[in-house]
C-alpha cells in the first residue's frame with residue numbers, strides 16, 4: 573500500500589478495537605483506532621496512563637492476536653514472531669545470569685541464527701551502541717542506561733525493519749535519557765527502520781516521532797495525529813517550532 577506522499581506503508585491500522593476479558597466482563601482497551609506509518613518513518617504513541625498504548629504495541633508486535641479491525645505490517649496481516657519485527661519491553665527483559673554478549677545474542681538464538689553469523693552480528697551491534705567493552709559483564713554490573721543499550725543492541729541484532737519500543741527511556745535520569753534519545757535517532761538515521769515508540773513524555777514524542785499519535789483516556793481513541801517532519805534535524809530540540817509543538821501537545825493531552 574502507498575500513502576499520499578508516495579511512500580510505502582510499513583504499518584496500517586484500520587478501525588482497531590481491543591478488549592480484555594476480566595472476570596467474565598469485557599473491558600475495552602482501544603476503540604476504533606486508525607493510523608498509518610510509512611516505511612522508514614518514526615511514530616510516537618502518547619496518551620494518559622492506561623489508555624492502551626502498550627496494548628497497541630503488543631498488537632503491532634503480533635503478541636496480542638485477539639482484536640477487531642485490520643492491522644497490516646508491510647502489507648501483510650500482522651502475525652506473531654515476524655522475523656524483522658523487534659520489540660523492546662519496559663523492563664528490558666535482560667536475563668541476569670547471562671553476560672551482555674549472550675543477552676544481545678538471545679533474539680538470534682530464538683530465531684536459530686548461530687555460529688559465526690551470531691558472533692559477528694552481536695559484535696557489530698555492541699560496537700554500534702558503544703558497549704563492546706562491557707561484553708563480559710552481567711546486567712547487574714551495568715547502569716540503567718547501559719542496560720537499556722543492551723536491550724537496544726539485542727533488538728538491532730535482529731536487523732529489524734520494524735522496531736517497537738515501550739517507554740524505553742522512562743526509568744533513566746534526564747541526561748542519560750537525552751543521550752540515548754540522540755543515539756536512537758543516530759541509529760535510525762543510519763538504518764532507516766520504522767520505529768514505533770510508546771512514551772509519556774511530550775518532549776520525547778516531539779524529538780523522536782515524525783508522526784505523533786495522541787490517544788484519549790481509556791479506552792484509547794485517536795484524539796489527533798500530529799505530523800512532525802523536522803525530526804532528526806540538527807538542533808531541533810532548541811528551535812521555537814519544537815517549543816510551540818510542546819504547547820500544542822500539552823493542550824491536547826491536558827485540555
Ligand SMILES: Nc1ncnc2c1ncn2[C@@H]1O[C@H](COP(=O)(O)OP(=O)(O)OP(=O)(O)O)[C@@H](O)[C@H]1O
Pocket residue numbers: 592593594599600601619620621622623624625626627628790
Ligand atoms: N491483561 C489484562 N487484563 C485486563 N485488563 C488489562 C490487561 N492489560 C491491560 N489492561 C487494561 O487495559 C487498559 C490499557 O492498558 P495498557 O497497558 O495498554 O495502557 P498504557 O496506556 O500502556 O498504560 P501506561 O501508560 O500506564 O503504561 C488499561 O485500562 C489496563 O488496566
